[in-house]
Amino acid sequence: MLLILPANSPGINHINRLIMALLPVLRYPDPRLHKKAAAVTLVDNSVRGLAADMLETMYAAPGIGLAATQVDVHKQLIVIDVSEDKSSPIVLINPEIVTRQGEMEGEEGCLSVPGIYETVKRAAHVSVRALNLDGKAIEFEADGLLSVCVQHEIDHLLGKVFVEYLSQLKQTRIKTRLAKQARITV
Numbered sequence: 001m002l003l004i005l006p007a008n009s010p011g012i013n014h015i016n017r018l019i020m021a022l023l024p025v026l027r028y029p030d031p032r033l034h035k036k037a038a039a040v041t042l043v044d045n046s047v048r049g050l051a052a053d054m055l056e057t058m059y060a061a062p063g064i065g066l067a068a069t070q071v072d073v074h075k076q077l078i079v080i081d082v083s084e085d086k087s088s089p090i091v092l093i094n095p096e097i098v099t100r101q102g103e104m105e106g107e108e109g110c111l112s113v114p115g116i117y118e119t120v121k122r123a124a125h126v127s128v129r130a131l132n133l134d135g136k137a138i139e140f141e142a143d144g145l146l147s148v149c150v151q152h153e154i155d156h157l158l159g160k161v162f163v164e165y166l167s168q169l170k171q172t173r174i175k176t177r178l179a180k181q182a183r184i185t186v
């Protein structure tokens with residue numbers, strides 16, 4: 001649905017909000033989750049609009065990270081917010097991990113693998129390079145939950161879902177469980 005308001009409408013300040021949309025999230029083992037995302041060549045309004053929709057979708061879920069791959073858009077874009085009060089959205093375009101240090105284990109979940117939480121081994125500390133929403137190059141260091149989240153979301157852009165770090169047996173069990181859930185909710 002398209003919402004058109006006259007330019008002098010009192011609602012005009014909210015128009016950006018009104019035209020945002022919740023996007024459907026692909027569910028594992030959907031093969032589209034294994035597509036590799038292409039680099040974004042131009043950070044324009046369509047990219048900014050996608051980022052806004054992805055943030056909205058992530059907050060609504062609720063989740064702490066979402067990759068474009070999960071909403072069936074195969075561009076290198078991820079959104080993250082690991083703050084307690086959901087006040088610190090991070091949008092990363094063409095993100096890459098420059099250095100990795102140390103090791104940590106933590107329980108992970110994924111909006112594409114609902115109800116499943118498993119322990120995954122990750123680098124404890126990463127430095128990340130990306131473009132921001134202005135198309136400017138940024139670089140930052142991350143540890144703890146932010147480090148895990150960045151690695152998890154960048155994996156999505158490479159076509160990798162976190163359950164693929166688990167044993168074949170566990171992966172099969174998860175697929176069976178999700179297939180049952182899908183039948184119940186349909």
Ligand code: NI
Pocket residue numbers: 109110111112152156
């Ligand atoms: Ni995920």
